[in-house]
Amino acid sequence: MADIKSPEDRSRNMRAIRSKDTKPEVYLRKLLFAQGLRYRKNVQKLPGCPDIYFARYQTAVFVHGCFWHRHPGCKYAYMPKSRTEFWQQKFDANTRRDESVHEELKTMGIRYLVVWECTLREMKKDQDKERSIIAFILSYLKGTESSSNPL
Numbered sequence: 001m002a003d004i005k006s007p008e009d010r011s012r013n014m015r016a017i018r019s020k021d022t023k024p025e026v027y028l029r030k031l032l033f034a035q036g037l038r039y040r041k042n043v044q045k046l047p048g049c050p051d052i053y054f055a056r057y058q059t060a061v062f063v064h065g066c067f068w069h070r071h072p073g074c075k076y077a078y079m080p081k082s083r084t085e086f087w088q089q090k091f092d093a094n095t096r097r098d099e100s101v102h103e104e105l106k107t108m109g110i111r112y113l114v115v116w117e118c119t120l121r122e123m124k125k126d127q128d129k130e131r132s133i134i135a136f137i138l139s140y141l142k143g144t145e146s147s148s149n150p151l
């Protein structure tokens with residue numbers, strides 16, 4: 001059977017395959033959606049391609065993996081035992097990229113929040129924690145707080 005997909009279709013498919021809809025993000029989005037919040041996902045035209053973007057509040061939310069984005073003091077941000085130098089360079093590059101993304105967003109007048117994956121893990125296990133984090137995100141969105149308290 002002939003492949004009748006256009007190149008555009010195909011690249012859309014490829015994008016879908018390496019979709020950013022990994023579980024922690026989906027979980028967080030569902031909670032926020034249930035609060036009546038509406039957002040866009042994986043906004044490619046914004047710096048860092050935020051996982052969640054609230055246009056109404058001009059606020060971006062990033063769900064960061066603790067290992068790749070080096071969550072300070074987190075047990076998941078461990079250093080692999082071999083090829084330490086290779087990893088260190090990779091981590092430094094990621095950290096620098098995150099910092100420049102945050103700077104760009106600030107310049108654009110867009111606030112941002114970082115939600116660490118380990119926080120989401122805890123939220124899944126603990127309803128009180130889940131409620132309090134969602135409450136924090138809501139007040140951040142609706143308030144004028146500009147500091148980007150990482151969660």
Ligand SMILES: [Zn+2]
Nearest residue numbers: 066071074118
């Ligand atoms: Zn962490």
